[in-house]
Amino acid sequence: LLCRELTGYIAFTIVYLCALSYLSSTTQTNEVISAIKLSFLPQTERFENNLELLQWLSNSVKQIWKPTECGNAICEEPYERPAFG
Numbered sequence: 001l002l003c004r005e006l007t008g009y010i011a012f013t014i015v016y017l018c019a020l021s022y023l024s025s026t027t028q029t030n031e032v033i034s035a036i037k038l039s040f041l042p043q044t045e046r047f048e049n050n051l052e053l054l055q056w057l058s059n060s061v062k063q064i065w066k067p068t069e070c071g072n073a074i075c076e077e078p079y080e081r082p083a084f085g
Helices: 002-023 026-040 050-064
Strands: none
Touching: none
C-alpha cells in the first residue's frame, strides 16, 4: 500500500513539474505579453485631447469584445443554440 501511494505521489509530482515547466516557458510568456501590449496599449505615449483618448478606448474595446453575429450559420455558445427541426 505504501509503495502504491509513493508511486502515485511521484507520478503526480512529475506531471505537475512538467506542467509548470511548460507554463513557465519564457518564449510563450513573451508572446502572450507582446500580444496583450499590441492589442491594448496605445501606440502613442501622449494624447492631444480627450477625443483621441476616447477614440482609442472605443477601438480597444471593439477589438477585444466583439458582439456575436446572430444568424450567420455558426452557433456561438453560450448565446446561440442549434435549432431543432
